[in-house]
Amino acid sequence: MKQTPATPVILLSGLTKRFGFGDAEQYALDGVDLVIEKGEFVTIMGPSGSGKTTLLNILGLLDTATDGDYQLEGKPVHLLSSARQAHIRSRQIGFIFQSFNLIPRLTVLENVALPLTYKGMRTLKRLEKASAILKTFQLGEREYYLPYQLSGGQTQRVAIARALVNDPSIILADEPTGNLDSRSSHIIMQELSDLHKRGNTVIMVTHNPDLTTYASRVITMLDGKIATDSKYPPEKADPLAKRALGKTKKTTTKRAPRKRTTKNNTKKGAK
């Protein structure tokens, strides 16, 4: 898909999602206006039920809005045919959700190579590509395991490798590190951070304020609306500051170089 630099990846105006009818009617999204430029790393925070997952589902073309406008790279999505939408979903968008469904009778390697079949890539090439991404996720030694032989953290890393093997330019992640140990979380955040540095757009829902340190922008949602929206140019971002939800730390004048790692933050992270 071509785009001019001026075209935002995502442009939402008055986006509304209503569930239920009559007494049960409820607005999961209530008039969301949002512009996301190519290459942003956006984290979305907010209490449970505030509409975060609904928003990601609509952004990822898994669900449609009740009202309002969604333009993906300048094109109103309601004008795209379902075949075109499926094409975009399988090649351009990488989903990382908490419910990871690996195919039980396929090996780790085959599971990860699966999305590449859409591209008509030769089998050997597919497996090579899958193998390479598994190595980045430190799962190289698990290639020939079956899903039931993996731990929870490994399973999730495999699912994430599968979501990213296609080199999607837009990555949508819904609490990707939600129930992971800190080592697995770190590997995943590092990969998302690398994807961001390579110019891809990352949109991640998280409950963990420490993880906003990876982001260039933090959005909070409340009752289906955007409550706050703050941008942090990378050169000014202080990885140790608890920026989300106004938990900004008083700055100390320590000179030690600051690394953007979750470990670092967890240590310092006073909640």
Ligand code: ADP
């Ligand atoms: P979050 O991800 O921020 O926890 P959700 O987007 O899952 O919030 O949900 C927002 C609101 O929409 C909630 O009140 C939820 O109950 C409602 N909702 C979400 N999906 C559905 C659905 N499929 N049917 C009915 N209500 C839904």
Ligand code: MG
């Ligand atoms: Mg959710």
